[in-house]
Amino acid sequence: MTHPTTLSTVPTPAGRFGAYGGSYVPETLVNALEQLRAQYAGLKGDTGFWTELDGLLRTFVGRATPLYLAERLTEHAGGARIWLKREDLAHTGAHKINNTLGQALLTVRMGKKRVIAETGAGQHGVATATAAAHFGLACDVYMGAEDVRRQRLNVVRMRLLGARVVEVHSGSKTLKDATNEAMRDWMGSVDRDGGTHYIIGSVVGPHPFPMIVRDFQSVIGRECREQCLAQIGRLPDAVVACVGGGSNAAGVFHPFVEDAGVRLVGVEAGGRSSGAGEHAAPLSHGSPGILHGFLSYVLQDAHGQTADVHSCSAGLDYPGVGPEHAYWKDAGRAEYTSASDAEALEAFGLLARTEGILPALESSHAIAHAVRLAATMRADRHIVVNLSGRGDKDVDEVVRLTQHGPK
């Protein structure tokens, strides 16, 4: 199959990835988005900006993160060699910092003094609070009241980092409602309080957010591609990543999009079953619709209301997915599957025991599928899994779900 070069040159100036993406927002947000578009377009060719960001990624985040051959996991799977791109070793323990640091530097360059963010499990909130502290920016993080209760540790971390955590009591009191509230804040604050920038946490939302977040996360794929050439001697046969909103997957996939021989495999949260409300897998079980300002695969009822979602992993618990994934799916460039809660939990334990690495429950979905996939491939094949985050944050939840408390 040949792929037109446009696969990697999306979005269009209107923010379209094929039919997907765009900008479906109230007029009160348009000015903020146009400001951001113009300022980001100005920075794209500004080598000083990117040099400063690269320096920070090296000295503050600890990049490049290693590409590690998981030999005992490979042996267990019994097929292709499994390599791990170690985003879990990045500062704050996940890939989220790549985006928040980039957007915080963007905020500074725009001359703004305050950032806001939405967060579900709290990982993006912590990464935003970290970047804000680094640059001395005021920081408000919107978080559903239900998530504040479930994720005490990350709430404490954000407060220690100097951020204000704003509890959201509307709707389902979770991530989608925190996103609504952050957007409402931004409508009124874009030019207030010294200027506010909204650091969205994934490749979602109205244009230009899906493009900006992908650009900042693409450092994962660029490093990974070079490391594969250096360590394997060629490109990998497959790249596997978990997909919630889809930022770690977009970041690792994008630099491989023109490499037709590299399979790109996204793994969604299969939850308890494929029944409505039992999973968080819009690419696998949803259909195109509009949510949070963009057109993509979404989970909605027949009346256009956002459906309930479920995953054991709070970071994948989102009813939509980035528009670029929808585009890659329809173009046949990436394939999307899912792993269930049970499979992810099993993979969590498997990686811990075979490799001495506690993966985030999000990343455990990717591990689960990679092990399945490796078993169907020859031993001279190579799979890279983006290990998007570490699992310390999930230990309590894993213990609760598996009933295997410390003996």
Place this chain on the structure above:
Amino acid sequence: MSRIDDIFSALRADRRKALMPFLCGGHPAPDLLPGLLAALQRGGASIVEIGFPFSDPIADGPIIAAAMNQVLSRGGTPTELFDEIARARPSTSVGLVAMLSVSIIWRVGLPEVLERAARAGIDGFIVPDLPVEESGPILGPMRDAGFSTSLLIAPATPPQRAERIARASSGFVYLLARAGITGESGPAPDIAGRVRMIRGMTDLPIACGFGISTAEHVRAVVRHADAAIVGSALVRRLADTAEASGDPLSVAETFTTGLAAGLAVSG
């Protein structure tokens, strides 16, 4: 010509202004709409905006969002609301404008929305999360089917863009007079300059909203604009009344009558 055009033409001929209250469909309880619309008309409303409940209403403030959430929690659907509007239509001659998220239109399908709206006796649409750039494929067919289509102009909307929005609108232009979300708030902002700017772009009537909750607010708005939109203030009163087991219909009429005092020509 839609009923909205006729209403504004008649008002202009009499040098009168319009009061345009907002209701959340199905709120505070189902089957109240016929009574509520009649009560609002008796209180002095010319046009009523009916919000279709949506799970993620980012353009709305906490009061309207909570009302929508309450309707959805008891299983309210757009289909049911269209039916309720159809039952209510005979009891009133006010203009009816549906406020409907693009998410719902996309999922239900534009032809079905237009057909149900026509059968329900709806006169126009506001799609609050549809910016002018994306509006053609949706607002075009709406206008072709005889509905008015009103887009919003925000405080930060620059003149050139405001002109494009005015050109894409019909029935009336919706001027949002304050940044941020809708909701009740302090003194009336000075809208004279914004209204003058829009008058230079279009002959369409200008309806203005920002959290209007008093006759004073209404007076300040209609000194310049053609209509005052009242949203959260009414929805909150209906919610409070329902909670206290009061009579929402009499509260709706009394509150609207009070606001309508601001329509009287002054000085």
